[in-house]
Amino acid sequence: MPAISIEQYVLVYNAFSFTFAIMAAATLFLWLSRSQVAPAYRTALVISGLVTAIAAYHYLRIFDSWGQAYEVRDGVIQVTGLAFNKAYRYVDWLLTVPLLLIELILVMRLSQSETISKATKLGIAAALMIILGYPGEIADDNTTRAIWGTLSTIPFLYIVWELFKGLGAAIERQPESVRGLIKSARLLTFASWGFYPIVYMIPYTNMGGGTVETAVEIGYTIADIIAKVGLGILIFIIAVRKTQIEYGDATTKDAVTH
Amino acid sequence: MPAISIEQYVLVYNAFSFTFAIMAAATLFLWLSRSQVAPAYRTALVISGLVTAIAAYHYLRIFDSWGQAYEVRDGVIQVTGLAFNKAYRYVDWLLTVPLLLIELILVMRLSQSETISKATKLGIAAALMIILGYPGEIADDNTTRAIWGTLSTIPFLYIVWELFKGLGAAIERQPESVRGLIKSARLLTFASWGFYPIVYMIPYTNMGGGTVETAVEIGYTIADIIAKVGLGILIFIIAVRKTQIEYGDATTKDAVTH
Numbered sequence: 001m002p003a004i005s006i007e008q009y010v011l012v013y014n015a016f017s018f019t020f021a022i023m024a025a026a027t028l029f030l031w032l033s034r035s036q037v038a039p040a041y042r043t044a045l046v047i048s049g050l051v052t053a054i055a056a057y058h059y060l061r062i063f064d065s066w067g068q069a070y071e072v073r074d075g076v077i078q079v080t081g082l083a084f085n086k087a088y089r090y091v092d093w094l095l096t097v098p099l100l101l102i103e104l105i106l107v108m109r110l111s112q113s114e115t116i117s118k119a120t121k122l123g124i125a126a127a128l129m130i131i132l133g134y135p136g137e138i139a140d141d142n143t144t145r146a147i148w149g150t151l152s153t154i155p156f157l158y159i160v161w162e163l164f165k166g167l168g169a170a171i172e173r174q175p176e177s178v179r180g181l182i183k184s185a186r187l188l189t190f191a192s193w194g195f196y197p198i199v200y201m202i203p204y205t206n207m208g209g210g211t212v213e214t215a216v217e218i219g220y221t222i223a224d225i226i227a228k229v230g231l232g233i234l235i236f237i238i239a240v241r242k243t244q245i246e247y248g249d250a251t252t253k254d255a256v257t258h
Numbered sequence: 259m260p261a262i263s264i265e266q267y268v269l270v271y272n273a274f275s276f277t278f279a280i281m282a283a284a285t286l287f288l289w290l291s292r293s294q295v296a297p298a299y300r301t302a303l304v305i306s307g308l309v310t311a312i313a314a315y316h317y318l319r320i321f322d323s324w325g326q327a328y329e330v331r332d333g334v335i336q337v338t339g340l341a342f343n344k345a346y347r348y349v350d351w352l353l354t355v356p357l358l359l360i361e362l363i364l365v366m367r368l369s370q371s372e373t374i375s376k377a378t379k380l381g382i383a384a385a386l387m388i389i390l391g392y393p394g395e396i397a398d399d400n401t402t403r404a405i406w407g408t409l410s411t412i413p414f415l416y417i418v419w420e421l422f423k424g425l426g427a428a429i430e431r432q433p434e435s436v437r438g439l440i441k442s443a444r445l446l447t448f449a450s451w452g453f454y455p456i457v458y459m460i461p462y463t464n465m466g467g468g469t470v471e472t473a474v475e476i477g478y479t480i481a482d483i484i485a486k487v488g489l490g491i492l493i494f495i496i497a498v499r500k501t502q503i504e505y506g507d508a509t510t511k512d513a514v515t516h
Binding site: 042081088 | 271275282287291294330331
């Protein structure tokens with residue numbers, strides 16, 4: 001681990017704790033809100049909550065690992081020699097990134113066959129994107145990082161193409177009052193995912209080791225909150241609005257009494 | 259514990275953490291989805307979630323035990339002298355393997371007497387298969403391993419026979435649109451269970467101690483994910499589809515409000 005200042009250490013430490021709290025809170029919100037939407041949209045909320053639950057678990061682990069890598073005593077910070085496990089993020093993304101795309105597809109309520117085909121294609125591309133990024137993340141030299149980063153961009157571009165081209169027609173078939181929201185969810189996915197490669201490239205700058213470490217961890221953390229909690233809340237709003245359109249307020253009232 | 263490389267240690271470490279996360283996520287998904295299927299299929303989802311919940315617990319223990327068996331400091335790995343507890347897997351299987359067969363029987367919704375008789379026979383055979391395999395797993399010499407491994411194969415063959423011969427007629431009575439899915443679930447059970455003996459035989463190869471240890475742990479982990487999470491998701495899809503067939507979409511709406 002690179003030497004870092006106490007301020008940097010504490011900033012990252014608290015960011016991890018904050019992120020655990022927000023992920024766990026989002027999970028509970030999404031699951032407790034299931035009964036407020038029509039049955040057809042409940043799986044979307046279950047999956048949105050799963051994403052934040054999986055992230056909450058990994059932030060707990062990341063928090064512990066970070067705490068073990070450094071020791072602050074009497075105002076002095078020291079590297080303990082224990083490694084900070086960078087793999088937790090990738091293990092998390094391997095599970096959550098395909099699920100994030102599935103959330104988006106589920107809330108659109110396409111036909112069964114279209115749902116399965118889109119979810120499979122996008123899920124595989126997402127997993128591939130994560131797997132190809134990892135060897136670069138743990139590489140010590142920036143050339144290896146660049147090679148794997150570039151390879152990882154290929155499935156990412158395919159996902160972007162699918163989101164904007166492949167899902168475009170399906171979005172036009174959505175009720176008018178949610179079309180804008182679904183486009184926002186798509187844009188949020190695209191923008192937050194586009195932020196990860198920027199963080200990935202931080203080590204190319206000529207900042208010092210401790211600053212790079214801090215900037216990467218804070219950057220990924222912000223991206224995770226937007227991509228997971230932000231999308232989850234949007235999915236909830238879309239599901240509530242579609243429930244009102246499809247079942248009317250009366251049926252909604254019925255659905256929520258249980 | 260054999261000496262292993264840091265890369266092997268970290269791979270197994272992260273695989274255990276990943277597996278805990280996926281098992282816990284599957285559990286929550288299966289339990290939260292109960293309300294989406296007809297009451298007759300809810301027990302199948304409860305049991306499927308129990309299997310992954312029990313596995314999540316054991317992977318947490320396995321993860322801790324693995325973390326205690328080695329120590330990585332300043333980029334050097336050392337054996338601590340504490341034993342890695344191989345029994346957790348067998349204790350897990352003793353509980354989960356009979357339950358996996360019961361999941362499959364429950365989602366078929368046979369007559370009450372047939373359900374009890376098949377579940378009892380298959381459950382006992384599954385428990386026997388695990389109990390006979392264990393003395394071989396902890397044996398130091400490959401001859402003892404081979405003897406117990408062979409004994410364990412006898413109940414396994416009986417289970418295969420029951421799945422393909424005994425349940426064959428019952429599967430033909432299933433609604434046409436789920437017959438293929440139930441056959442897939444049976445095939446997944448057979449194929450993933452057939453993978454365990456292959457992993458069991460890894461110590462017979464002439465790979466080094468650390469590589470054997472790593473390959474066995476990763477192999478069992480992959481088999482567990484497919485056998486438990488993979489089957490659980492298939493059971494969920496079968497239950498949803500059978501609910502739609504038997505109750506129609508209207509009743510589904512009703513059934514899911516609870």
